[in-house]
Amino acid sequence: MNCCNGCHNQGYEKLNPVFEKYRNKPGSLISVLQEAQELYGYLSMELMDYIAENIGVKPAKVHGVATFYTQFRLKPVGKYLILLCQGTACHVNGADAVKEAITEELSIEEGETTSDNLFTLNNVACLGCCSLSPVMMINGETFGKLTPAKTKEILREFKARESKSAEVTA
Numbered sequence: 001m002n003c004c005n006g007c008h009n010q011g012y013e014k015l016n017p018v019f020e021k022y023r024n025k026p027g028s029l030i031s032v033l034q035e036a037q038e039l040y041g042y043l044s045m046e047l048m049d050y051i052a053e054n055i056g057v058k059p060a061k062v063h064g065v066a067t068f069y070t071q072f073r074l075k076p077v078g079k080y081l082i083l084l085c086q087g088t089a090c091h092v093n094g095a096d097a098v099k100e101a102i103t104e105e106l107s108i109e110e111g112e113t114t115s116d117n118l119f120t121l122n123n124v125a126c127l128g129c130c131s132l133s134p135v136m137m138i139n140g141e142t143f144g145k146l147t148p149a150k151t152k153e154i155l156r157e158f159k160a161r162e163s164k165s166a167e168v169t170a
Contacts, residue, residue, distance in 0.1 A: 012050050014039050019054050029057065029065055033072060042073040070124075077120040078113045080138050080158055087126035089133040094147070098134050099123070101148035105155045118162060119155070 018035045022028035032051055037043055043066050052059040066072045082102065086095055099121075103109060106119050113120040129135045132144025136151070143154055 012040075012047060015051070015054070022055070029055065029062065030069070033062070033066055037072060042076050044074075076113070076117075077122075078118050079162075080119050082119060082121045083124045083127060083137040084121065085127040085129070085133070085135045086123045087130065087133070089130040090127075090135055093133040095134040097148050098136065098146045098151050101151040102136075102155065105152045118159070 015032075015036055018032055018039075022032055032055060033043060033048075036047060036051060040047060045063075048062045048066055049059050052062040066074065084090075084095065084099055084102065099110075102121055106114050106121070108114055108119065108121050110121055110123050127135055127137055127142070129142055129144055132142065134146045135142060135144040136146060137143070138154075138158065143151075146154075
């Protein structure tokens with residue numbers, strides 16, 4: 001299939017079962033976008049155009065939905081996605097100091113990815129773990145009662161795992 005921007009199905013065939021699943025189901029755009037992001041990691045312009053063509057809506061509608069909801073990523077993320085809670089409990093209990101520690105350790109700001117594509121930092125409104133505040137999640141794993149030192153230690157452990165993994169494969 002040749003989509004409107006000429007992407008010629010750039011490896012998007014994994015979406016075909018998703019299109020089948022939601023065919024003739026009005027209001028399924030968000031579900032399709034969620035599953036596409038799960039499959040491909042983020043929603044590129046080409047992928048959104050491909051989705052638009054395959055579900056029969058205008059590309060502007062797909063782009064509008066993807067940019068409206070914060071759950072959708074429009075840029076690739078690192079291997080480890082850090083979600084830092086900015087909810088009231090986390091804010092009061094030191095989320096800003098944790099953010100500074102992440103920034104110092106990884107040399108990235110909110111929304112950025114490290115140059116080695118290992119880590120991406122995203123602030124989120126709430127992770128629902130108030131009793132563990134301040135809290136962050138890395139690829140779904142929760143880390144709570146954080147201090148700047150504990151945060152840096154956790155990040156260094158992830159880096160060490162990657163170094164060992166690289167040595168094994170070399």
